[in-house]
Amino acid sequence: MGSTVPGGYAGKILRVDLSTERIWTEELTPEVCRTYVGGAGLGAKILWEEVPPEVGWDHPDNRLIMATGPFAGLPIWGTGGLTVVTRGAMTNGATNTQANGFFGANLKHSGYDAIVIQGRASRWVYLYIYDDTVELRDATPLLGKDTWETQQALEQLLHLSGHQLSVYSSGVAGENQVRFAAIAGDYGHVASKNGCGAVMGNKRLKAVAIVRGTKGLRVADPRGLMLAAEEIADDLKYDPSTRSLYEYGTLPGVMNLLRLGALPIKNYTTNVAPPGVDLDKWTAPGLRNGFPHRGYQCNACGMHHCHTQVLPAGPHQGELVDEPEYEGWSAGWAMGCTDPVAVAWLNTQIDRACVDVNEFGWLAGWVMECQEKGYITKEQLGGLELRWGDVEAANRLLQMIIRREGFGDLLAEGVKRAAERLGGPAAECAIYTLVGNTPRGHDHRARWEELLDTCTGSSGTLDSGPPVRHTEWGLPARFSTFDPEAVARVVGVTRGRRHFEDSLGACIFTTRTYMATLCRALNAVTGWDFTKEEAMRCGRRTAALLRAFNVRCGITPDLERPSKRYGSVPVDGPAKGQDISKHWEHMLDVWYETVGYDRRTGKPLPATLRELGLEHLIPALWGSEEAAHARR
Amino acid sequence: MVRHVIVGGGTAGMNAITTIRQYDKGASEIVLVASERPYARMVLPYYLKGDISEAHVYTATPARLRALDVQTYIGRRAVGLDPQAGTVTLDDGTQLAYDDLLIATGSSPVRPPVPGADAADVYSFWTLEQAQAVLHRLRPGCHVAMVGAGFIAFTILNAILARQARLTVVEIAPQVLPRMIDAQGAKLVEEWLRQRGVHLRTGANLTAIEPADGRKRLRFQEGEDVVADVVILATGIRPNLEWLEGTGLAINRGVLVDEHLRSNVPNVYAAGDIAEGRDLVRGEAAVHAIEPTAMEHGRVVGANMAGQPVAYRGSLLMNIVEVLDLEIASFGAWDDPQAEVSQALVPERFAYRKLLWRGDRLVGAMLIGPSREVWTSNDLGMLKGLVQSGIRLGAWKSYLHHHPFDVKRAFIAAGTTARLLPQTVLGSPSVPAAAVAVRRGV
Amino acid sequence: MKVLRITPDRCTGCMRCELACSYMQTGTFQPAKSVIRVSPFEAYASYAPYTCPQCAEAWCLTACPVEAITVSPVGAKVVLDDVCVGCKLCTIACPYGTIFYNAETGKAFKCNLCDGQPACAEACPTQAIEYVEAETHDWLGAFAAERAARHLTTLASA
Amino acid sequence: MPDAEPRTPVTGEVEIEAVAWISRFVGGDGSSRKVFREPWQPGDTVRSVLQRFSARYPELHRALWDASGNNLGEHIEVLVNDAVLGIHHTLDSPVQAGDRLSLIGQYMGG
Structure with a gap:
């Protein structure tokens, strides 16, 4: 253990060069810890420093960073995950995307805070980590296996069971560099955004397998840590805004968003549930208790969030599946499927195939609509009939995509590229941003804050996320989602919070407490004296780094807008008639001003960079500092 | 009285x-x-x-x-x-x-019938007195020849190496620990020791121990002599x-x-x-x-x-010895030639499990694995529990056959704890020896 | 006496008990040194912690050649670190697999019920582990037999 | 002395619907929904009806309003006749007999 790092840190970054099969470690300095904390912050720093613009997502020099943070492996709820930072395949820009489970805890207990992978292997390998034993091993026997099979195979090979081994892999989708391939592990935890799994596949890295290590983690103030952990837990349990999350995870989202007009139904063609759907099955208790289920929590987590369930009926009765998150359920609705059992099955097929569930939802929904309207023919799909709600057909499409078979090869490029390739009326039905990503599983036409956030995010997904305890920043408790000015300001002011959360090595669901509370926990772990202001500055620093990275990669503000369908006007439901397009430019004006970025070029302004301690980016972004001064 | x-x-x-x-x-x-x-x-x-x-x-x-x-x-x-x-x-x-x-x-202890084996400065390591004599002779860098690679020899390897002595182990049998583990397990142990600088000579037939300028020369039927500063005999009891x-x-x-x-x-x-x-x-x-x-x-x-x-x-026959943080243990009828065998070996982790069956009962077991591994001492005790209790494993036999490293799941699911709780030696709660005393004059 | 009552149905496999336990035992968060250990059943869908039953006629205690294991005021069988030499006889004597050897300290270690305030029970977010007045019992056997059946069919044949 | 009070002429009711999770705060089990009928009073606004209603359910009151008790807190969304607040109605918009107010938990996913 590095003697100088603060409490909570293992003190080492594991470096792997797949081209040369060289493995080494790098000490983490206390300064880097304090400045970037970990996870997304640490990843952003490395990405900026080591991936120049000419290194695209599929260049061997691209870095695949799997980082934890100071909370990982400690008894704070939900502290087993990892944050993947890389130059992603969907936008060819930055991504940071989180998965949970036990990867992070196991990595920390083996003595590492992060893994940085570069190069491309000359053979398929998997990375084996157990304390000081770190090896690249032949992955030939694992090829063609899905994420669950890969983990099972390694458990059998290594003779380890349960949480003694964490395996994160990218499935067949990763092997075939499907653009929206994800990285998934621990049976149901997915870092899904921006094609991080395609990067993994491009590097010929089949999996990362970490044995629960034997090293100890010290913290500055153990008693303080336990108290802060309890404080966070109590807040999650008892605060009205998080109580339903505590009891049901994201399940309540389906009914809530349906009532708000934000549940995406049949590829944004309606916001009203079809008649005859038993909506009681879709309430949180309905979804939870409609299946035999058991809690399946991440490291040290007391939430009743992640669950495993057994399919109670249908053609796959008796199969064990991961209880879908809201996003999984909503992907079903996007395809017009209103049978929870069918959606639950499909969701696990998507996890195992290892693609982003949202992207697949939009893709399948889009193909269904296009086939119905005759824009895509059965012949084009190799004889496949894809009718609304048919999950078996959707799974066949999924299998075509991950193997890049026939039309699947085009669809494997994701919604935007496939739509642009097809053009015509088909393209007009497709949901995506011009940067190249797609939204979460919401109808953002009834959630303007997330539409703006999704388009302006630098990570291939939304950056700010739903506002959490935003009154901490002087914002009003409630704002109308259709108030362009208020929305843009909230998204701007809260930008950085999630980056900070995503640097801690904790799940972004268990950090839904006050920033001040998170700081108390962080300080107990590290011995620092973070205030919520410093924490927010830290998060904004990460956001600015990722933004600077994207600008350097050529992602400019003109791409920050929704596709035609994505930015259209709801035709029915609670948000009928609301039209964001009229307000779009103004929203961007307000947002840019709030975050301190340049409206024209997208760059963080020199003053912003200085405020965030990122002066060293100014020459690279702005040329000489004088020029920058002259500009602003 | x-x-x-x-x-x-x-x-x-x-x-x-x-x-x-x-x-x-x-x-x-x-x-x-x-x-x-x-x-x-x-x-x-x-x-x-x-x-x-x-x-x-x-x-x-x-x-x-x-x-x-x-x-x-x-x-x-x-x-x-x-x-x-x-x-x-x-x-x-x-x-x-x-x-x-x-x-x-x-x-x-038994001394081998070899000329020179009964010399006063050829040591056994059985009694406290003999241990003290050996202790007195060990110096950093000195060369120790250990005759015998059985359990007793292995219990003192750590001590000799901790005193920074160089060590050669000679054994007449073709493997180390011949009365405790099988050949496959022994190979793993030998590799572990070689990687840690121990010189091993198995199948070595010692013919004489001779004085050599204040040191000792060990002669063999075949192969080079070994010259050592200290000779320890651990050739059985x-x-x-x-x-x-x-x-x-x-x-x-x-x-x-x-x-x-x-x-x-x-x-x-x-x-x-x-x-x-x-x-x-x-x-x-x-x-x-x-x-x-x-x-x-x-x-x-x-x-x-x-x-x-x-x-x-x-x-219950059982032995455990740890050499340089590698645990080696065997229980019961570990060498029963009639038993059905399940085994698994992970050479890179130096981990080995061997299970011996009569019907669906475990009659013997062998375990090798690094001490630091979480499951090593877990499996140790549980294997002992399975052999000791004689519990019938039913369907778990097939499970253990495929997963000899996953002892815990089978142990628990077979209800071994319930079976063991009433199985005791004296049937009365243990009293720490220090708490046992005669109260005089009562 | 008060024992750790385990209700396996409530366990979600979060391993928080292992973290808390290892901290109490070693001063660092180091689950490899936890003396309560969570086992998977039913193809990963269910988990349950397992620890020393504090059996009355304690195999570990009677096996120790140097009397390094004794009974604490709360009835736990405890290892006296300054007496234990690390010979591991207790680890092969205990048929439950619940006394361990620490290669770093060269000592045996086991559940000592944290002197009457077990950290695992306090840490468990679902009350799967409780410290209550009860008879020691095979808390997991029936649960595991039922839960693990699925695992037998799905994996053993592989 | 109820007789001395001027009687409020009740000419209708406003429907209040606690959806799914929010029904927990008003005696429900969190599944499905719970519907109440609140007597309409002249001059009622979205705010006044909700304040009158939530006064009877302390848990709901705490979740629905901010510290001032006058503005919505961050936890519950309000629909008026199935339309999100902010489209046709604000908190100060008049409510008519027969209108329906729906209370929906804030979405915490994504």
């Missing part, structure tokens, strides 16, 4: 004394004859390694023996037994009359039975005893290395010259001598 005479102050003898007192609270006379001050032989390697002081080695201080109200003949050796008269004769001619007698005289010849005691490899550890001679019991009693797994009589058997024998015989008719289920 009943008079118990205990010959031997090792593990069996001391456990017997403590157990008698636990039951009778002092209502009997106890006489202990011991050739040395009672000490724990298992602890000698740690003394040699320098982890503990000499005082730590002793199991029964004079104060403890007083507290237990034991009359002692320390430094005395029993040389004769007259069952008709009910007396034991000591080496100084003392005659001790007994109402009942426990023979627990243990065993002694045999029970100390000589003094019992002609007494009418039924003796096979040891003194044959029944389930109450009684010999064929009335009022004469035997326990520990010298006793040949029931083997738990195989059911037949066997000498188990191991510490756990000595302890259990001592407790059972103590209870019986105190008038508690405790029947002993039998002793």
